[in-house]
Amino acid sequence: MKIFTAGQIRNWDAYTIANEPITSLQLMERAATACTNWLLEQRFTQQHIHIFCGKGNNGGDGLAIARLLLIQAVPVTVYIFETGKKGSNDFQRNLELLHNHTTDIHFLQSTDAFPTLQQNDVVIDALLGTGLDRPLEGLLADLVQHISNSPATVIAIDLPTGMFTDKSCKEAVCMRADHTLSFEVYKQCLLVAENAEYCGNVHLLAIGLHPAYYETTLAAQQLMDAAIIRSIYKKRKAAAHKGNFGHALLLAGSYGKTGAAILSAKACLRSGVGLLTMHTPTCGIIPLQTAVPEAMVETDANEKYLSNTPADLLRYAAIGIGPGIDLHEETANALMLLLQQAHQPMVLDADALNLLSIKKELSALLHTDCILTPHPKEFERLFGKTANDFERIEKAQEKATELNCVIVVKGHHTFIACPDGTAWFNSTGNAGMATAGSGDVLTGILTGLLAQGYNTTEAAILGVYLHGLAGDFAAAELSQEAMTAGDLTRYLGKAFLQLSLTNR
Known part of the structure; x- marks a missing residue:
C-alpha cells in the first residue's frame, strides 16, 4: 500500500472531484457516511456523542457525521471552535443542513464554554485534519488538552488534531485519540512510534477516491501488505x-x-x-x-x-x-x-x-x-x-x-x-x-x-x-x-x- 503525503492526499481529492466527476460536498458526504457506519458497527452510538468541529473541511466532515447520526436517532451534541472567520463552503453548507435536525450546537469562544466530559461519553475530533501547518496554540491547544485529559473515548477523524502528516509533533500539543478513522491509505504520521499514543487504533475507511490517481502516482514509502x-x-x-x-x-x-x-x-x-x-x-x-x-x-x-x-x-x-x-x-x-x-x-x-x-x-x-x-x-x-x-x-x-x-x-x-x-x-x-x-x-x-x-x-x-x-x-x-x-x-x-x- 502506497503512503501519500498531505499534498498528495489533497491532490487525490481534487483528482476524484474532477475526474469522477463528483462535487466536494458529495465527497465529504462519502467520508461522513463511512465514519458513521463505522461508529454504528462498533456500537459507539449507544453512548452520548460529542462532536467537536473546526471550520474547515475536517469540521465539515464532523457536521455531516452529526446529521447522519441524528437521522439514526443517536444523541449528539455539536461544538464548533469559533475562530471569528467564516468556515469553508462545504462546512457552511453542512451547518445549514444540520440546523434542520438539531439546535444542540455550541460555539466555543472561551475555556468557560468547554463541556465536562464523562467516562461514558464519546468524543469525535473533527477540529483539524491534514491541513495543519503550525503547532497548536491558544484556546485551540487548551481545548485539545481538555479533551485529551478527559475520561471520554476519543475518535479522531482523518488525523488527531495537532498531528502533522509529514513531520514530527513531538514537542507540540496533540489530541490523544483512542481510535483514528483515516481514509483509503496510511499516512506516515500514523506509522511512527512517537505518534502511537496519540493515534490509538488506526482504521482505514474506503471513501471511493479515484483509483487511477493511486495507480499512477509514485510514493516514496509503502506499507507492506x-x-x-x-x-x-x-x-x-x-x-x-x-x-x-x-x-x-x-x-x-x-x-x-x-x-x-x-x-x-x-x-x-x-x-x-x-x-x-x-x-x-x-x-x-x-x-x-x-x-x-x-x-x-x-x-x-x-x-x-x-x-x-x-x-x-x-x-x-x-x-x-x-x-x-x-x-x-x-x-x-x-x-x-x-x-x-x-x-x-x-x-x-x-x-x-x-x-x-x-x-x-x-x-x-x-x-x-x-x-x-x-x-x-x-x-x-x-x-x-x-x-x-x-x-x-x-x-x-x-x-x-x-x-x-x-x-x-x-x-x-x-x-x-x-x-x-x-x-x-x-x-x-x-x-x-x-x-x-x-x-x-x-x-x-x-x-x-x-x-x-x-x-x-x-x-x-x-x-x-x-x-x-x-x-x-x-x-x-x-x-x-x-x-x-x-x-x-x-x-x-x-x-x-x-x-x-x-x-x-
Missing part, C-alpha cells in the same frame, strides 16, 4: 533438494551469549535454508550441537569470543554476523576480514553494528548486498542522534543510498530503507516482540532467505513481515506479556503456512 508479500514469496518446487535452498553461514555467540547464536540458528533453519554452518567460539560447540542438531558447527580458534573467520567463505550463499559476538578487538579484526573477503549477501546485526560504530572505517567495506538491522539505539551509535522518528527515517534513507545497502530500523512498524530510495513500513508485529533475542531471530530469518536466493530488498521485506506475523500468532496464543524470542521461531511455520495458503 499481503499483495506485496505474495509477489515476493517463492513456493518450493516438488523436486527440490537441500542444495536448491542455499548454504548459510552465521557467525554468532561468545562466552555467556551462546543463547543468541542458538536463537539465530533455529530461526535460520526455520526460514527454509538448505544448510547452515555456525561459526562460534569453542565454548559454544556443545550448547549449539545439543540445541540445534540440524546445524553444522565450526569453532573459532578462540575459546570465548570470535577471533577469525572460516577458511573457505566461497562455500556459503549468504552470511550473517553479530548476535552475541561481543566487542573484543580481535572480533573487530575478524569482522574487517569478513567484509574484505566475503562478497556474498550479508546481514549485520547487534554487536557487528556496534563494532561498525566503534570502527567507523569499516563502513567503507560494506558492499551492495548488505543488510544492516539496527534498533534505534544502535542506529544512533552508527549514524548519530536524531530528534524524532521522522528525522531517523530521513537519515535511514540517506544512509541506505550513501552506503548502497538496505537498512532495517527495528521497532514499531519496522522501517526498511533501500539504496534505490524506496522505503517500506512493516504491517505485522506487536509489543510482545519487545523482548531479548527478537533481533537474533530476525538475523537468522534474513540470512536464511538471502541464502535461498532472495535479493536484499526482497529478503528484508519478506523476513521482517514473517518475523512480525510469527509474533502476531505467538501473541494470539500466548499473550504479548508471556512471549519470548524463541516463540517467534516456533510460530514461523504458521506464518509460512499463511503465505502458502494465500499464494495459491
Whole structure:
C-alpha cells in the first residue's frame, strides 16, 4: 500500500472531484457516511456523542457525521471552535443542513464554554485534519488538552488534531485519540512510534477516491501488505533438494551469549535454508550441537569470543554476523576480514553494528548486498542522534543510498530503507516482540532467505513481515506479556503456512 503525503492526499481529492466527476460536498458526504457506519458497527452510538468541529473541511466532515447520526436517532451534541472567520463552503453548507435536525450546537469562544466530559461519553475530533501547518496554540491547544485529559473515548477523524502528516509533533500539543478513522491509505504520521499514543487504533475507511490517481502516482514509502508479500514469496518446487535452498553461514555467540547464536540458528533453519554452518567460539560447540542438531558447527580458534573467520567463505550463499559476538578487538579484526573477503549477501546485526560504530572505517567495506538491522539505539551509535522518528527515517534513507545497502530500523512498524530510495513500513508485529533475542531471530530469518536466493530488498521485506506475523500468532496464543524470542521461531511455520495458503 502506497503512503501519500498531505499534498498528495489533497491532490487525490481534487483528482476524484474532477475526474469522477463528483462535487466536494458529495465527497465529504462519502467520508461522513463511512465514519458513521463505522461508529454504528462498533456500537459507539449507544453512548452520548460529542462532536467537536473546526471550520474547515475536517469540521465539515464532523457536521455531516452529526446529521447522519441524528437521522439514526443517536444523541449528539455539536461544538464548533469559533475562530471569528467564516468556515469553508462545504462546512457552511453542512451547518445549514444540520440546523434542520438539531439546535444542540455550541460555539466555543472561551475555556468557560468547554463541556465536562464523562467516562461514558464519546468524543469525535473533527477540529483539524491534514491541513495543519503550525503547532497548536491558544484556546485551540487548551481545548485539545481538555479533551485529551478527559475520561471520554476519543475518535479522531482523518488525523488527531495537532498531528502533522509529514513531520514530527513531538514537542507540540496533540489530541490523544483512542481510535483514528483515516481514509483509503496510511499516512506516515500514523506509522511512527512517537505518534502511537496519540493515534490509538488506526482504521482505514474506503471513501471511493479515484483509483487511477493511486495507480499512477509514485510514493516514496509503502506499507507492506499481503499483495506485496505474495509477489515476493517463492513456493518450493516438488523436486527440490537441500542444495536448491542455499548454504548459510552465521557467525554468532561468545562466552555467556551462546543463547543468541542458538536463537539465530533455529530461526535460520526455520526460514527454509538448505544448510547452515555456525561459526562460534569453542565454548559454544556443545550448547549449539545439543540445541540445534540440524546445524553444522565450526569453532573459532578462540575459546570465548570470535577471533577469525572460516577458511573457505566461497562455500556459503549468504552470511550473517553479530548476535552475541561481543566487542573484543580481535572480533573487530575478524569482522574487517569478513567484509574484505566475503562478497556474498550479508546481514549485520547487534554487536557487528556496534563494532561498525566503534570502527567507523569499516563502513567503507560494506558492499551492495548488505543488510544492516539496527534498533534505534544502535542506529544512533552508527549514524548519530536524531530528534524524532521522522528525522531517523530521513537519515535511514540517506544512509541506505550513501552506503548502497538496505537498512532495517527495528521497532514499531519496522522501517526498511533501500539504496534505490524506496522505503517500506512493516504491517505485522506487536509489543510482545519487545523482548531479548527478537533481533537474533530476525538475523537468522534474513540470512536464511538471502541464502535461498532472495535479493536484499526482497529478503528484508519478506523476513521482517514473517518475523512480525510469527509474533502476531505467538501473541494470539500466548499473550504479548508471556512471549519470548524463541516463540517467534516456533510460530514461523504458521506464518509460512499463511503465505502458502494465500499464494495459491
